Amino acid sequence: MKLIILDRDGVINHDSxxxxxxxxxxxxxEGSIEAIARLNKAGWTIAVATNQSGIARGYYDLNMLDAMHDKLRQLVASEGGQIGLIAYCPHGPDDGCDCRKPNTGLLKQIADYxxxxxxxxxxxxxxxxxxxLAERMACQPVLVKTGKGLRTLSKGVNPNVLIFEDLVAVTDYLLS
Known part of the structure; x- marks a missing residue:
């Protein structure tokens, strides 16, 4: 199975x-929705793993999160693609869950699914x-410079991390 796992905020959509x-x-x-659809049309399954502590913080509820994910799915579908499993952690940083990245729960959900x-x-x-998390689960870690990517890169990354401008560049590489 050609499976790619994407973080959401900062990779697919603008972060704040x-x-x-x-x-x-x-x-x-820009370009992320089309990139996902291109991957999907080329036989890739797209899963999402995202921390959503705004739920625990009371900034939005599960219905709003579902509505955001419905928007994502509809946009990708309008380009002829689809999103697979969206695994999310609704907990705050001090809740002690096993799903908040960099803990392994979200990726275990995806692997099990x-x-x-x-x-x-x-x-x-x-x-x-x-x-x-990618390294803990023996995934190929890929950093995009969108979202917090440049900030992350400025602090240094391991040499095994692949670095791309954005999800479009990742897609171009995988489909070339």
Whole structure:
């Protein structure tokens, strides 16, 4: 199975230090929706692994998160693609859950759902926690410079991390 795992905020949609709290605030990064559809049309399954602590913080509820994900799915469908499983952590940083990245719960959900090993599967993120999780699960860590990517890159990354401008560049590489 050709599976790619994407972080959401900063990879697919614009991120904000004030959190993405509504459907109106959920705005795709230029080219990301089309990139997902292109991957999907080329036989890739796209899963999403995202921390959503805004729920625990009371900034939005599960219905709003579902509405944001519905918008994502509809936009990708309008380009002829589809998003697979969206695994999310609704907990805050001090809740002690096993799903908040860089803990492994979200990726274990994805592995269980698809009944695959994640060894070598690409995990695209924009933060140090994304990269740490990818390495913990033996995924290929991929950093995009969108979102918090440049900030992450400025602090240094391991030499095994692949670095791309954005999700479009990742897609171009994978489909070339």
């Amino acid at each position: 230090d004030d959190y993405i709290k509504s459907v109106d605030e959920w705005m795709p990064i 698809y009944q695959v090993s994640l060894t070598g599967k690409w995990f695209v993120g924009d933060s140090a926690t994304d990269l740490a």
